[in-house]
Amino acid sequence: MLEKVTTGTEVQLGRDHVIREMCDAIQSLTTKHRSAGDLAGIGIGVPGFIDMDTGTIMRSPNLQDWAHFPVRQEIERRLSTKVVLENDANAAAMGEKWLGAGRNTDHMAMYTLGTGVGGGIVINGRLWHGMNGMANELGHFNVESEGHPCGCGSRGCLEQYASATAIVRMAHEAIASGNAPDLADSARGNVEFTSRGIYQLAIQGHASAKKIYEQVGRALAIGVGSMINALNLPMYVIGGGVSSAWDAFAPTMFQELKTRSFIYSVTAPDRVEKGEKHTVVTIALMGSDAGLYGAARLPMLPPAAQTEAIRSSTPS
Numbered sequence: 001m002l003e004k005v006t007t008g009t010e011v012q013l014g015r016d017h018v019i020r021e022m023c024d025a026i027q028s029l030t031t032k033h034r035s036a037g038d039l040a041g042i043g044i045g046v047p048g049f050i051d052m053d054t055g056t057i058m059r060s061p062n063l064q065d066w067a068h069f070p071v072r073q074e075i076e077r078r079l080s081t082k083v084v085l086e087n088d089a090n091a092a093a094m095g096e097k098w099l100g101a102g103r104n105t106d107h108m109a110m111y112t113l114g115t116g117v118g119g120g121i122v123i124n125g126r127l128w129h130g131m132n133g134m135a136n137e138l139g140h141f142n143v144e145s146e147g148h149p150c151g152c153g154s155r156g157c158l159e160q161y162a163s164a165t166a167i168v169r170m171a172h173e174a175i176a177s178g179n180a181p182d183l184a185d186s187a188r189g190n191v192e193f194t195s196r197g198i199y200q201l202a203i204q205g206h207a208s209a210k211k212i213y214e215q216v217g218r219a220l221a222i223g224v225g226s227m228i229n230a231l232n233l234p235m236y237v238i239g240g241g242v243s244s245a246w247d248a249f250a251p252t253m254f255q256e257l258k259t260r261s262f263i264y265s266v267t268a269p270d271r272v273e274k275g276e277k278h279t280v281v282t283i284a285l286m287g288s289d290a291g292l293y294g295a296a297r298l299p300m301l302p303p304a305a306q307t308e309a310i311r312s313s314t315p316s
Contacts, residue, residue: 001293002033002036003032003033004292005025005028005029007021011064014065015069019071019074019075019078022044023078023079026079041082041083041084041298041299042079042082042083043083043084043086043091043298043299044071044075044084044085044086044295045086045087045088045091045092045291045294045295046063046071046087046088047060047061047087047089047118048060048063049133049134050085050133051132051133052085052129052132052133054070054072055071055072055073055083055085056068056069056070056071057069057071057085061116061151071085084295084298086127086294087118087120087133088291089110089119089291090129091291091294091298092110092112092118092120092239092240092290092294093119093127093237093294094120094122094127094294094295094297094298095286095289095292095293095297096108096237096239096284096285096286096290096294097125097294098294098297099286099293100237100284100286100290101235101237101283101284102122105234105235106124106125107122107233107235108121108122108233108234108235108236109122109138109227109231109233109236109237110122110237110238110239111224111239113162113164113241113243114164114240114241114242115163115165116159117138117139117157117158117159117162117240118136118137118138118139119136119137119139121135121136121233126301137152138158138227139157139158139162139163140152140154141158141227142155142156142157142158143157143223144161144219147160147161148160148166158220158222161218161219162216162223162242163242167198167212167242168193168195168198170212171183171187171208171209171212172187174212175187180208181208182206183208183209195241195242195245196244196245198212198213199245199248202245203247203248210248213245213248213249213252214249214252216242216253217248217249217250217251217252217253220249221253221255221260222256222260224238224253224257224261224281225257225260225261225264226260228257228261228279229262229263232263233279235279235280235281235282236279236281236282237282237283237284238281238283238284239284239286239287239290241288243283246283250283253281254268254281257281263279264279267279
């Protein structure tokens, strides 16, 4: 990395403002570092569903007025260079595959635990997009059949039990039940009652906070276990802000995984002989920069033909 520029994404000012700010920053860096070599292209991570063929955001909960807007075409017009548009969680998965926890494998899945839960799948060193770019919504695997309502329209999604937003919600639910005085004392008058604060209480031994992170671990075990059963990949990486609470939720997750996935129960690192194939579930290494590195990697890769191959096999 030569340089990193951080700016606020002022979505309330409209997409033209956001794109202009982003392009101005890119042009400034391109000029400043021209001596480093030719620009291969620009990779951009965006939250939401993307039509990979057209570079259009089909839907994004955080970018309301961007739906059906040809983002890639607009940025290419402004920058006069190749642009690769990608879902932000997919970009993070590519970053971890390139330089992070997955650098020694060509097959992995990644969960990003942040405000919501995103995901990315890498197969044969390439991101898996599915039929039209909407694959990898790992946060919307069902982990509670009639659980908490989700913004996607379903109920009981992993996102409702393993995201930072979910952790705070579960804490308030525990307080409302009258069974979590330790959390109530911490939340009272605290305008920054966050998942990080609840984690601090958990590692200090507060029972109610520990129980919430045990619920996070259980939900992850159900979601990750389903993925292990379906894909039998060698590695599953867990990143995003909530992953910093690894020591609070991972013990429950690993214990539960061995009952939720028969495949994991026989391929966990402690269940196989040294040197044999095994299933690794591990914390991400790239932190908040995973998406930056993954997006930067995208223009370096040759075009993939997987979407066209899937589409050509889809019945008319």
